[in-house]
Amino acid sequence: MSFFGFGQTADIEIVFDDADKRKVAEVKTDDGKKEKLLLYYDGETVSGRVNVTLRKPGSKLEHQGIKVELIGQIELFYDRGNHHEFISLVKELARPGDLLQHTSYPFEFANVEKPYEVYTGANVRLRYFLRATIVRRLTDVIKEVDIAVHTLCSYPDVLNSIKMEVGIEDCLHIEFEYNKSKYHLKDVIVGKIYFLLVRIKIKHMEISIIKRETTGSGPNTFTENETVAKYEIMDGAPVRGESIPIRVFLAGYDLTPTMRDINNKFSVRYYLNLVLMDTEDRRYFKQQEVTLWRKSDKSRLPLHNPHHPQNLTSGSPLRQLSASSEENSARGVSPTIPESALQRSVSPPMPNIETHNGPTQMEQEEPDLLPTKLANTHIQHNETENPDIANDKPVEQPKVAEKPLDKPQLEEPIAEKVPEKPQISEKPSIATKAAVEKPIAEKIAVAEKPLLAEKPLLAEKPQVAEKPTIAEKPVLSRPESVEAAPSQ
Amino acid sequence: MMAEDTTADATRRLNVKKQTLDDAYAAPANFLEIDVVNPVTMGVGKKRYTDYEVRMRTNLPVFKVKESSVRRRYSDFEWLRNELERDSKIVVPPLPGKALKRQLPFRGDDGIFEEEFIEDRRKGLEVFINKIAGHPLAQNERCLHMFLQDPTIDKSYVPGKIRNT
Numbered sequence: 001m002s003f004f005g006f007g008q009t010a011d012i013e014i015v016f017d018d019a020d021k022r023k024v025a026e027v028k029t030d031d032g033k034k035e036k037l038l039l040y041y042d043g044e045t046v047s048g049r050v051n052v053t054l055r056k057p058g059s060k061l062e063h064q065g066i067k068v069e070l071i072g073q074i075e076l077f078y079d080r081g082n083h084h085e086f087i088s089l090v091k092e093l094a095r096p097g098d099l100l101q102h103t104s105y106p107f108e109f110a111n112v113e114k115p116y117e118v119y120t121g122a123n124v125r126l127r128y129f130l131r132a133t134i135v136r137r138l139t140d141v142i143k144e145v146d147i148a149v150h151t152l153c154s155y156p157d158v159l160n161s162i163k164m165e166v167g168i169e170d171c172l173h174i175e176f177e178y179n180k181s182k183y184h185l186k187d188v189i190v191g192k193i194y195f196l197l198v199r200i201k202i203k204h205m206e207i208s209i210i211k212r213e214t215t216g217s218g219p220n221t222f223t224e225n226e227t228v229a230k231y232e233i234m235d236g237a238p239v240r241g242e243s244i245p246i247r248v249f250l251a252g253y254d255l256t257p258t259m260r261d262i263n264n265k266f267s268v269r270y271y272l273n274l275v276l277m278d279t280e281d282r283r284y285f286k287q288q289e290v291t292l293w294r295k296s297d298k299s300r301l302p303l304h305n306p307h308h309p310q311n312l313t314s315g316s317p318l319r320q321l322s323a324s325s326e327e328n329s330a331r332g333v334s335p336t337i338p339e340s341a342l343q344r345s346v347s348p349p350m351p352n353i354e355t356h357n358g359p360t361q362m363e364q365e366e367p368d369l370l371p372t373k374l375a376n377t378h379i380q381h382n383e384t385e386n387p388d389i390a391n392d393k394p395v396e397q398p399k400v401a402e403k404p405l406d407k408p409q410l411e412e413p414i415a416e417k418v419p420e421k422p423q424i425s426e427k428p429s430i431a432t433k434a435a436v437e438k439p440i441a442e443k444i445a446v447a448e449k450p451l452l453a454e455k456p457l458l459a460e461k462p463q464v465a466e467k468p469t470i471a472e473k474p475v476l477s478r479p480e481s482v483e484a485a486p487s488q
Numbered sequence: 489m490m491a492e493d494t495t496a497d498a499t500r501r502l503n504v505k506k507q508t509l510d511d512a513y514a515a516p517a518n519f520l521e522i523d524v525v526n527p528v529t530m531g532v533g534k535k536r537y538t539d540y541e542v543r544m545r546t547n548l549p550v551f552k553v554k555e556s557s558v559r560r561r562y563s564d565f566e567w568l569r570n571e572l573e574r575d576s577k578i579v580v581p582p583l584p585g586k587a588l589k590r591q592l593p594f595r596g597d598d599g600i601f602e603e604e605f606i607e608d609r610r611k612g613l614e615v616f617i618n619k620i621a622g623h624p625l626a627q628n629e630r631c632l633h634m635f636l637q638d639p640t641i642d643k644s645y646v647p648g649k650i651r652n653t
Contacts, residue, residue, distance in 0.1 A: 170550065171624040177502055192502045199518050199548055201622065239516050241507035247499055280619050 008059045010099070012132045012143035014068075016048035025148035027127075028120040037148035040114060040128075046070055046147065047108035050093060050132045054102055064135040066094035070109045072116070072149075074265050075125040076215055078222060086263050087113070087128070096135075116262050117151040117294070122224040123215040124266045151257065153293040155182050165196070166286050173197035176274060176286065178246070184295040185255050191246035193274065195238045201279040205234040207246060208273045209253065210287070215266040228270075229253045250292075257294045519547040522621055522636070524614035527606045528559075537561055538606055540613060544636050550627045550650065556637045562586075564641055565613055568620075571631035575647050578626055581619050584612025 016022070016038055025039040040046060050068050054061055072087030089112065093105040119126045128149050134141040160181045167173035173196040178189055193205065208230040215222045229252075234244045259268040270292050275285040526541040539561040546554055565583055572580045587609075590599040600606075620626045621636065628649045634641055 168624050171627075179502060188499050190499055190502060192504060194505060197517065200624065201518050201520075237516065237518070239511060239514070241505070241511035243504040243507070245501045245504075247501075278622065280622050282623065 008061045009055050010061050010134060010141055011053045011055065012134065012141060013051040013053070014048060014130055014132055014143060014145045015051065016046070016147075019048075025118075025150060027118055027146070027148050030120070030125065035146075037118075037146050039148045039150060040112075041150060041152065042114045043111050044114070045108060045110045046112055046130070047106070047110075048130075050105045050107060052099060052103050052105070052134065054099065057101070061099040061134075062097075062136070063094070063099065064096045064137065065092065066105065066132070066134050067092045068105075068107045068130060068132045070112060070128070070130055072114065072128045073126070074263055075127070076265065077123045077125070078216065078220070084263065084265060086116070093132075114149045115151070116149070117257060117259070118149050119256060119259065119262075119268065121213045121215075121266075121268065122226070123213060123222050126262065126266075150294055152296045153184075153257070154296070155184075155293060162288055162290075164286075164288075167197065168284065171197070171199045172276070172284060174276075176288075178272065178288070178290070180290075182291040182293060183250060184293050185257065186251040186295065189246065189248040189250065189272070189290075193233075193244045193246065195240055195242050195244075198237075198239055200282075200284075202237050203277045203279050203281075204232055204236070205238075205244065205274070205276045206230055206232045207248065208275065209248070209250075209255070210271045210273050211255075212269050212271060213266065214269075217264070227273075228255060255292055258291045515547065517547065519545070520622060521545045522614070522617050524610055524617060527610055529601050529606075536601065538601065538609075540610055542617065542636065544621075548627070551633065551637070553637045558636065558639060560635065560641075562609070562613075564635065565616065567641065567643065568631060568635045569616075571647060572620065572626060572629060575631070576625055576629050578623055581616055583616055584609050 019038060023039045024036040026034045027037050029035055050066070052061075052066070068091050070087065070089040071085055073083045073085045075083050089109050091107050091109065093107065094103075114128060116126055118128060127146055129144050129146040131142060131144045161177060161179050162181050163175070163177040165173065165175045175194040175196060176191065177194075178191040180187070180189075183189060209228045211226045211228050213224045213226070215224075229248070231248055233246055238244065255270070256268060258270055259266070261267055269289060271287045271289050273285055273287045275283050277283050521544070523543045524540050525543060527538050528540075529536055529538045531537060539559045541557060542560050543557045544551070544555065562583075569580050569583055572578065587600055587605065590602070590605065592599075617636075620632065626632055628651075630645065630648045630650055633650060634645060
């Protein structure tokens with residue numbers, strides 16, 4: 001009975017236990033703003049109260065049931081309305097009936113698995129939220145409150161550095177080194193670029209961090225590249241034998257951990273992009289993937305809400321199914337277990353997290369992936385159409401089936417150098433594979449269509465099809481078709 | 489926290505190979521200078537044309553001759569551009585304009601032999617040839633080498649790539 005504002009209605013408020021003691025995390029919302037949300041980790045209990053306040057005290061509220069749900073969902077923006085829920089837990093708070101006064105219902109989702117970290121990106125959003133619903137005949141009263149979830153990793157301090165020699169035959173040979181292949185979000189990238197051969201006129205060199213978000217699969221794959229950071233590391237023309245140091249502090253940038261194949265829906269990967277620019281504004285670049293991970297802080301979580309001691313002690317997270325049993329129905333009374341009963345700080349079950357988010361999976365990926373990756377690395381001889389525009393999008397595309405010139409001839413001299421690089425702990429596994437000599441010597445002469453830069457003052461004819469692309473199709477000679485070719 | 493204790497270690501520079509003094513003070517390996525200078529209008533009457541001196545100095549090993557000077561006219565530049573467009577994978581920069589309007593009769597000025605026009609064209613050609621010659625992919629094209637270093641352009645040459653030995 002709620003026509004035109006007559007009749008009773010209610011407001012719902014969701015409050016969390018230990019809200020004052022729990023950490024908050026800043027999460028980006030749909031409209032780009034940042035909001036602070038309570039931070040939970042995998043395996044932690046999510047508990048609190050649902051407070052229902054009647055708008056018109058004295059009048060009763062008829063309803064068909066009150067429930068609270070904990071939902072983890074992935075939202076793909078190109079498929080609006082299609083939300084994929086990977087976590088869906090329900091607790092019935094009240095059976096159909098009448099509410100005569102303001103009521104508060106406690107709820108608890110014990111030891112909830114939260115396998116993925118929250119993420120808001122260009123084409124996808126992963127979020128966790130609680131939704132309290134008062135079911136009514138015509139319109140439900142709903143309240144949703146988001147929570148933040150972080151996934152933590154723990155990698156040993158073993159330095160698996162990335163060291164590679166790349167170049168364009170007879171024009172530019174460099175050796176670059178980054179001190180690690182996996183960095184935590186507050187880490188420092190320390191590296192260096194060593195020039196072995198410089199036959200082009202270099203103007204400057206910069207390094208940037210690129211975030212690549214891939215959503216969907218098959219024909220519906222969308223890739224979004226974002227340059228998260230850009231940093232000039234050298235100004236001027238280097239000669240042979242010079243080493244340029246790199247030091248990039250990651251804490252200053254808005255980064256997330258690397259996410260691979262989250263629920264088979266999306267991935268977020270990070271790449272270090274080294275770009276050299278010559279005096280004619282041609283860009284030569286090298287992209288290298290790095291793994292970012294979230295390290296746990298020393299200051300761990302405060303005490304858990306000591307509900308149901310048996311749940312805390314059990315190792316395996318229990319998935320609570322929706323049940324309308326007696327014990328789950330509404331209680332107007334707070335639990336009687338005193339606070340002092342179980343004073344125990346439960347640290348997030350890290351081992352569980354690792355299996356969920358797959359750091360072990362990442363580790364396994366590495367040895368297999370690395371040789372293929374090295375085999376495909378190269379310097380892209382690439383140019384920008386308009387120096388101004390170039391900075392906005394990382395146009396360079398790393399995927400190339402290019403034909404290096406004289407590859408067989410070049411591999412000999414460089415391959416011999418493999419044993420000289422003992423600091424790369426991963427290399428031994430690769431060097432033993434006799435077939436893979438070439439990862440070290442990446443000589444690329446790229447069969448592609450780099451554009452010569454047009455200074456804005458010069459061009460009478462703005463070359464619109466300015467997509468510097470790699471022509472895997474050798475017949476490609478018209479800029480227009482080049483434009484069509486590069487798909488993200 | 490862990491990181492703070494060893495910040496110095498965490499951000500220490502990586503070991504660096506020291507550069508030899510020879511490398512540091514040697515002439516740079518990327519020396520390439522091309523000038524387009526000395527426009528001269530040749531011929532008489534209707535058969536006049538302007539050509540320019542294209543002077544190159546380099547130490548790049550890909551060029552067999554380290555210093556060269558040849559005379560080229562606008563149509564030679566057009567020829568080079570067409571060859572590169574067809575054969576190489578690069579998108580070739582544009583030439584300065586063809587100025588067809590200037591070639592029409594009944595102009596008040598000297599048309600394509602106007603000093604200011606020639607100077608503008610000279611500058612444009614210089615920018616053009618420098619952009620191309622510095623391009624690693626263009627440096628492999630035989631047409632570029634012929635343009636820069638052969639006294640005359642043999643338009644019936646066999647297009648191809650130069651292999652660096």
